[in-house]
Amino acid sequence: MAKKKKNKYPLSKFVGFTLLSLIAGLVVGLMGSVGYTLTDVKSDEKKKSSGVGKIYDDFQIHFMELGNIYAGDSIYIKAGDNDILIDAGSRPSSKETIKNYLNNYVEDGKLEYVIATHAHQDHIASFGCSEGIFYSYDIGTIIDFPLTNSTTSTYKKYVEGKEYAISKGSSYYSALDCINETNGAKKVYTLGEDITMEVLDSRYYVETTKDENDYSVCLLFTCGKNKFLLTGDLEEDGEKYLVELNKDKISNCDLFKAGHHGSYTASSEALLKVVQPKISVCTCVCGSTEYTKNLENVFPSQKYVDRISKYTDQVFVTSLCSDYEKGEYTSMNGNVIVSSNKIECAVNCSSNNTILKDTTWFKENRNCPEEWK
Numbered sequence: 001m002a003k004k005k006k007n008k009y010p011l012s013k014f015v016g017f018t019l020l021s022l023i024a025g026l027v028v029g030l031m032g033s034v035g036y037t038l039t040d041v042k043s044d045e046k047k048k049s050s051g052v053g054k055i056y057d058d059f060q061i062h063f064m065e066l067g068n069i070y071a072g073d074s075i076y077i078k079a080g081d082n083d084i085l086i087d088a089g090s091r092p093s094s095k096e097t098i099k100n101y102l103n104n105y106v107e108d109g110k111l112e113y114v115i116a117t118h119a120h121q122d123h124i125a126s127f128g129c130s131e132g133i134f135y136s137y138d139i140g141t142i143i144d145f146p147l148t149n150s151t152t153s154t155y156k157k158y159v160e161g162k163e164y165a166i167s168k169g170s171s172y173y174s175a176l177d178c179i180n181e182t183n184g185a186k187k188v189y190t191l192g193e194d195i196t197m198e199v200l201d202s203r204y205y206v207e208t209t210k211d212e213n214d215y216s217v218c219l220l221f222t223c224g225k226n227k228f229l230l231t232g233d234l235e236e237d238g239e240k241y242l243v244e245l246n247k248d249k250i251s252n253c254d255l256f257k258a259g260h261h262g263s264y265t266a267s268s269e270a271l272l273k274v275v276q277p278k279i280s281v282c283t284c285v286c287g288s289t290e291y292t293k294n295l296e297n298v299f300p301s302q303k304y305v306d307r308i309s310k311y312t313d314q315v316f317v318t319s320l321c322s323d324y325e326k327g328e329y330t331s332m333n334g335n336v337i338v339s340s341n342k343i344e345c346a347v348n349c350s351s352n353n354t355i356l357k358d359t360t361w362f363k364e365n366r367n368c369p370e371e372w373k
């Protein structure tokens with residue numbers, strides 16, 4: 001009440017001013033402590049495209065909402081003249097959402113690089129389906145997982161689509177080709193001045209496992225001083241070897257995409273203590289019971305929250321579940337854009353820039369770790 005009437009009463013005015021000062025102080029403090037700039041809170045796409053709301057141009061990574069109730073990844077990266085798509089989940093119905101989003105940025109109908117991290121439908125469903133990504137864009141280079149156990153129709157369609165793209169002139173390499181620099185593949189691709197994409201080595205490019213997630217292709221992007229780590233759905237076991245094989249490269253990243261959508265089975269302490277992320281993005285429909293009815297473990301899980309809290313509170317989540325059985329969802333942060341000017345990073349989201357710990361969902365569904373109090 002005092003807040004709403006603050007302009008009428010001197011005392012309320014004073015309280016309002018004090019509150020504002022406190023909030024401003026906190027925001028400045030937070031920005032200082034994590035070392036990056038959180039941009040103005042501007043919500044809708046129109047305002048953004050008209051230039052309101054700060055997004056750096058040198059390097060942008062867009063974590064897309066996928067237009068349905070299912071967790072999944074589709075990540076667009078703009079770096080210099082390169083348009084890159086990593087994964088195309090979460091279901092074939094996401095293809096329109098993904099293409100509509102891409103078409104705001106991809107002016108020449110060409111994706112210079114397309115990467116598929118692993119063979120689960122929430123990462124590949126919109127690649128090979130009818131009118132999917134492989135049939136809708138010119139594609140320069142495709143990079144994907146060397147190994148899979150998958151025999152699903154979604155995977156078969158993915159392979160058909162990939163072969164179609166190759167027949168139209170795309171280059172194709174597995175992540176293992178990249179690591180070994182065989183068949184013309186490279187380990188590190190230069191995307192612009194001081195901007196790179198590196199395929200990171202992983203044990204499960206050569207060794208088989210029952211856990212499909214551990215076959216994920218892992219990528220490190222750099223833009224000047226800034227580093228961005230994407231590990232697909234790599235689980236704790238894969239993360240352990242990722243650290244062993246790439247320790248120096250992946251230390252102190254600005255951004256870490258929450259492992260396996262914020263599952264309790266990923267984003268292990270062994271990885272986080274090396275990565276020390278300043279920003280983390282969960283690509284999921286927050287609170288959805290798609291995979292479990294154990295509310296501690298729905299994405300983003302309590303264990304992920306507890307572990308990431310030691311490093312940052314700058315956690316963003318794409319969508320929010322309202323009613324899983326009815327298929328009802330809305331935006332949490334919406335499409336999350338993390339960008340870099342080679343010196344610092346910014347975050348700007350299509351719906352709002354509220355960090356996870358300040359959301360109603362968090363307050364009602366998660367125990368707040370000490371570090372976030």
Ligand SMILES: [Zn+2]
Nearest residue numbers: 072120122233
């Ligand atoms: Zn997934």
